[in-house]
Amino acid sequence: MTRIKTDLLVIGAGSGGLSVAAGAAQMGADVTLLEGHKMGGDCLNYGCVPSKALLAAGHAAHAMTQGAAMGITPTVPEIDYAAAKDHVARVIATIAPVDSQERFEGLGVRVIREFGAFTGPRIVQAGDTTITARRIVVATGSSPLVPPIPGLADVPYLTNETLFELREKPEHLLIIGGGPIGMEMAQAHVRLGCKVTVIEGATALAKDDPELTAIVLERLRAEGVTIAENALAQHITGQGGAITVETSAGSFTGTHLLIAVGRKPNIDRLNLAAAGIAATKQGITTDARLRTTDKHVYAIGDVAGGLQFTHVAGYHAGLIIRQVLFGLPAKVQTAHIPWATYTDPELAQIGLTEAQARETYGDKLEVVRADYHHNDRAIATGQTTGLIKVMLVKGRPVGASIVGAQAGELITPWSLAIANNLKISALTNMIAPYPTIAELNKRAAGAYFSPRLFDNMMVKRVVRLVQRLLP
Ligand SMILES: Cc1cc2nc3c(=O)[nH]c(=O)nc-3n(C[C@H](O)[C@H](O)[C@H](O)COP(=O)(O)OP(=O)(O)OC[C@H]3O[C@@H](n4cnc5c(N)ncnc54)[C@H](O)[C@@H]3O)c2cc1C
Numbered sequence: 001m002t003r004i005k006t007d008l009l010v011i012g013a014g015s016g017g018l019s020v021a022a023g024a025a026q027m028g029a030d031v032t033l034l035e036g037h038k039m040g041g042d043c044l045n046y047g048c049v050p051s052k053a054l055l056a057a058g059h060a061a062h063a064m065t066q067g068a069a070m071g072i073t074p075t076v077p078e079i080d081y082a083a084a085k086d087h088v089a090r091v092i093a094t095i096a097p098v099d100s101q102e103r104f105e106g107l108g109v110r111v112i113r114e115f116g117a118f119t120g121p122r123i124v125q126a127g128d129t130t131i132t133a134r135r136i137v138v139a140t141g142s143s144p145l146v147p148p149i150p151g152l153a154d155v156p157y158l159t160n161e162t163l164f165e166l167r168e169k170p171e172h173l174l175i176i177g178g179g180p181i182g183m184e185m186a187q188a189h190v191r192l193g194c195k196v197t198v199i200e201g202a203t204a205l206a207k208d209d210p211e212l213t214a215i216v217l218e219r220l221r222a223e224g225v226t227i228a229e230n231a232l233a234q235h236i237t238g239q240g241g242a243i244t245v246e247t248s249a250g251s252f253t254g255t256h257l258l259i260a261v262g263r264k265p266n267i268d269r270l271n272l273a274a275a276g277i278a279a280t281k282q283g284i285t286t287d288a289r290l291r292t293t294d295k296h297v298y299a300i301g302d303v304a305g306g307l308q309f310t311h312v313a314g315y316h317a318g319l320i321i322r323q324v325l326f327g328l329p330a331k332v333q334t335a336h337i338p339w340a341t342y343t344d345p346e347l348a349q350i351g352l353t354e355a356q357a358r359e360t361y362g363d364k365l366e367v368v369r370a371d372y373h374h375n376d377r378a379i380a381t382g383q384t385t386g387l388i389k390v391m392l393v394k395g396r397p398v399g400a401s402i403v404g405a406q407a408g409e410l411i412t413p414w415s416l417a418i419a420n421n422l423k424i425s426a427l428t429n430m431i432a433p434y435p436t437i438a439e440l441n442k443r444a445a446g447a448y449f450s451p452r453l454f455d456n457m458m459v460k461r462v463v464r465l466v467q468r469l470l471p
């Protein structure tokens with residue numbers, strides 16, 4: 001049995017935990033990091049990285065079918081599904097050293113490859129090591145939620161933890177859940193030559209603006225994905241190769257089944273009760289400073305519930321560094337946190353959607369828009385499907401929604417604007433190189449001033465007067 005005393009104990013080496021550990025160790029703190037499974041957590045091994053790598057393989061296959069309008073003869077791509085998964089594995093392996101035990105030990109972090117469990121307030125057991133810490137950060141992430149649908153336990157099913165290892169190409173992939181995981185994986189698979197059916201109990205991509213999600217769903221359907229909405233999965237039967245999901249809107253049969261109905265926080269192993277730390281089904285209870293019910297213990301990232309994204313876990317980590325290392329106050333804000341779904345077209349959101357902004361601000365709300373089909377770069381590249389909507393109150397953005405090529409890139413300046421409470425003029429003052437899709441942001445911002453300048457009699461009178469007076 002080994003006993004350790006440490007300044008800062010971080011439980012979980014995923015997006016959030018690694019950021020805290022790297023920052024704190026490099027600033028001179030004594031840091032201990034526990035990881036019971038793979039360094040890098042969900043994002044690297046089972047989430048963002050493999051999903052974007054598989055989407056890229058699907059994109060490459062799709063591109064071979066799309067050149068006709070530009071004089072390129074489309075071909076039917078030959079798809080080696082297992083080789084596409086090899087590409088996914090290589091991408092993970094390329095990024096893995098950044099999150100590795102060796103790198104973190106090199107930074108001065110004490111890394112223990114064990115699951116941790118509280119045995120008392122600020123005391124954690126990890127294998128045969130007992131750790132007492134002045135401050136603890138719980139960053140244990142989340143796992144796929146497997147709902148208690150009758151029959152599910154008796155059929156083989158995939159989750160994001162097993163999908164990326166699958167080497168045999170699904171002939172017909174059934175996906176329960178039309179959230180970001182379901183829709184990204186639906187498009188990746190249909191483009192890799194699989195038949196795909198998405199079974200969604202309510203509305204697909206429901207967290208985004210319905211006007212924009214309709215554009216994504218239309219494209220997915222046009223590419224061959226069957227999307228059944230208001231189809232709650234109720235009963236599952238069959239075996240590998242022939243699985244039937246009975247829903248409130250009919251039954252669907254496929255060869256493989258992916259469950260993508262949301263996440264559950266990783267708290268079962270933590271023995272939180274021993275430390276008097278409260279949690280709900282959504283995650284560990286935290287205050288606005290990310291402190292748990294034990295003020296010396298923080299919870300960050302997916303395990304704290306709320307928005308579950310890698311950049312949120314990273315943002316939380318920054319707030320922890322501020323508080324724990326420098327003793328400065330810090331408060332979680334959510335208004336400037338964007339997200340993007342990497343379908344084609346991409347879908348991105350920050351702040352309030354139009355409906356949410358309308359509910360909050362009523363008549364004070366102004367909505368400005370710009371369409372991709374007016375953008376010269378989008379015309380040149382044949383990517384004219386899409387639009388930007390910006391929600392403004394008294395000349396300041398309170399939300400932005402984008403669907404279209406590179407929406408995930410285009411959302412960033414709106415985060416800058418909202419995070420710094422900038423006026424929309426900050427975006428009109430900006431100059432984007434021509435021809436770029438990014439000009440759309442400036443065009444949307446300009447749409448706020450256009451009616452004020454061009455439909456304004458006073459402006460016209462002033463201009464005429466100045467013209468008369470000028471020599
Ligand atoms: C398919 C998929 C695609 C995604 N795509 C995106 C995307 O494109 N962009 C985006 O921003 N987000 C994406 N996400 C979400 C993103 O992966 C998570 O929000 C992010 O990984 C959360 O980071 P975390 O540090 O909270 O948890 P994790 O990264 O999950 O790390 C938690 C770590 O803690 C370890 N652990 C758990 N319990 C213990 C314990 N008791 N002791 C020690 N270690 C423990 C786990 O093994 C794990 O390594 C995606 C998620 C999925 C599933």
Ligand SMILES: NC(=O)c1ccc[n+]([C@@H]2O[C@H](COP(=O)([O-])OP(=O)(O)OC[C@H]3O[C@@H](n4cnc5c(N)ncnc54)[C@H](O)[C@@H]3O)[C@@H](O)[C@H]2O)c1
Binds near residue numbers: 149178181184261
């Ligand atoms: N691009 C990204 O940033 C990205 C990509 C993937 C995942 N993620 C993260 O992972 C989280 C989880 O994603 P997700 O797609 O699993 O969850 P989700 O909660 O966003 O969507 C799950 C969907 O499943 C549906 N559902 C639930 N039970 C059902 C049932 N019995 N039958 C049919 N449908 C049912 C829900 O109505 C919902 O639309 C996301 O919220 C996000 O934070 C992010």
